[in-house]
């Protein structure tokens with residue numbers, strides 16, 4: 001089953017419920033997403049007053065899990081960013097929707113967040129839940145560690161450089177290189193990658209660089225505009 005021809009290579013402005021409703025069953029080759037899984041109100045607005053608050057209220061984890069399972073082709077993979085607090089709930093929702101739990105990848109960052117400055121360890125990683133729809137297709141390329149980063153030398157791990165909060169005026173922009181690594185391992189050229197929580201469009205940029213087709217949705221018009229700017233031909237001339 002193929003999605004309608006206007007959907008691949010689309011960054012849809014609106015709620016992903018509406019986008020999911022337009023996607024046929026078994027029509028997507030990879031789901032890769034970074035939902036608004038935590039309450040960013042605690043630190044970001046004070047530390048970075050010009051950054052907007054990310055809308056976290058709309059993360060309907062059951063809908064996301066159920067609809068992702070429906071639209072993903074059999075054997076294909078889903079990756080979802082989360083942290084140690086949201087991991088159990090997201091994992092449960094995915095498994096209840098029918099996914100097979102496979103692994104929890106760790107993305108080590110080259111900066112750490114703030115939070116409780118004296119009473120707790122500084123957060124310096126995010127988790128990425130990895131599940132499959134039924135028996136998983138093999139991962140492509142050479143076998144990689146589940147701790148993600150650059151590997152410049154034997155045994156060394158170099159974090160992907162952080163994307164400044166001000167680069168795209170979005171507090172949680174992910175490094176494109178990190179997304180490329182996942183896309184390479186879990187899809188083939190020309191296949192369709194779905195990101196229902198598109199943000200500033202990093203998944204679309206990674207798909208273009210990897211020769212994959214993309215379908216994203218973003219509910220916030222300002223982030224949607226930034227995402228469109230990032231995929232414009234001008235941005236690719238001067239990355």
Ligand SMILES: C[S@@+](CC[C@H](N)C(=O)[O-])C[C@H]1O[C@@H](n2cnc3c(N)ncnc32)[C@H](O)[C@@H]1O
Nearest residue numbers: 015016034036058173174197199200202218219
């Ligand atoms: C954590 S951010 C994603 C950041 C993205 N990975 C990037 O690199 O820019 C989550 C995004 O989901 C958007 N969002 C929240 N609820 C949504 C919904 N129901 N449908 C579509 N987008 C939504 C938010 O506006 C936010 O930009």
